[in-house]
Amino acid sequence: MFPILMAAAWSALSWLFRSVLVKFVFYFALYFFVTESVSYLQGQGMLPSAASLSQAFGAVGTGVWYFLDLCSVSYGVPLVIAAYGARFIIRRIPLIG
The missing domain is CATH 1.20.5 (Single alpha-helices involved in coiled-coils or other helix-helix interfaces)
Known part of the structure; x- marks a missing residue:
């Protein structure tokens, strides 16, 4: 046993x-x-930094900003940019990409 x-x-x-x-x-x-x-x-x-993205969103009118805020674009755009950056870096690693 x-x-x-x-x-x-x-x-x-x-x-x-x-x-x-x-x-x-x-x-x-x-x-x-x-x-x-x-x-x-x-x-x-x-x-890009968060300050440059906030300046870009500052030029948008109030009517458009309502729908952008309804879809949480101010949270989603930096998230997507960071995801694309991470994907770009990970694909450059020889063992993974």
Whole structure:
């Protein structure tokens, strides 16, 4: 009975180290790389800031702004821009893209 339990324990540990730990390290490195590269690009002025987007939305009339606010465009546009930036950066990684 003991060899069966040891085999089950070793197979569980090997699965844990082979799949879970390796994926955790890989995805953490990917997350760290993306967050640091985006903050670096924002610091260099290569990505649009929230101030420039608010200036662009400031020129919109009140009739149009009602429908934009109804659809939460002021929240969605920066979200979409950040998603496109992250997709662009992730596709440049050789193992994924």
